Amino acid sequence: DESVYRYEHVVIDEVQDFGGVELAVMLDAIEGRTGVTIVGDLNQKIVPSADFVGWDGLAAQLGIEIGEVYELEVGHRSTRPIMELADFLVGEETSSGRAGPIPTFARVESEDDLRDSIIEAVLQSISERERAHVVVVTRHQATAAPLAEVLAAELEGVCAVRVGHNKNFVFEPGVTVTNYRQIKGLEFDTVIMVEPSEKNYPDHLEGKRNLYTTITRAQNRVILLGTE
Numbered sequence: 650d651e652s653v654y655r656y657e658h659v660v661i662d663e664v665q666d667f668g669g670v671e672l673a674v675m676l677d678a679i680e681g682r683t684g685v686t687i688v689g690d691l692n693q694k695i696v697p698s699a700d701f702v703g704w705d706g707l708a709a710q711l712g713i714e715i716g717e718v719y720e721l722e723v724g725h726r727s728t729r730p731i732m733e734l735a736d737f738l739v740g741e742e743t744s745s746g747r748a749g750p751i752p753t754f755a756r757v758e759s760e761d762d763l764r765d766s767i768i769e770a771v772l773q774s775i776s777e778r779e780r781a782h783v784v785v786v787t788r789h790q791a792t793a794a795p796l797a798e799v800l801a802a803e804l805e806g807v808c809a810v811r812v813g814h815n816k817n818f819v820f821e822p823g824v825t826v827t828n829y830r831q832i833k834g835l836e837f838d839t840v841i842m843v844e845p846s847e848k849n850y851p852d853h854l855e856g857k858r859n860l861y862t863t864i865t866r867a868q869n870r871v872i873l874l875g876t877e
Contacts, residue, residue: 664689666696693862735864752871770872774839780822781838788849790828797826840867846877
């Protein structure tokens, strides 16, 4: 005998990672089909099981008429060089953007060299921006905590080092170590990707989108480091 509360307007973000059933449930909580704003980026689709069918397909599947579709042409977070790299991965062109350093890639010989390169990249970012928040991104969650321990020991007295996972993120100057699935929707001064190899990010649409999503978390600098 309880009433069902309905909203006048609902904003749905990251729509590309919702399935049709999930969207239908959310739309049923709206008083009218015009009271919805849907936002998303297909290039940032990182949930393979979500059956997003595109903007036109979404309208047909859910029985709504799309009033207007706006496409954001300027990357307000990342610099033009970062967006050029990210767009190249998914076969798009970059029309504009602010200036910034070109993303770099370095292949090293050993795990020790990799650790030293990560530390050097962190120190470079901190020297450029005193209150920089740097994220070190691994492919798998299991490797994030051990790497954070190593970096914390090496950078003691220089900057804070912590693990980011689920809701446990601290958005303060220092270094956050996490895996790529944790940082969607977030932003950092510098993104340091560890082992961005084809093994970790296969040369297919899903792998390219995972790379795209990770790279575009950076506001100013992207550094790719690996042994493979």
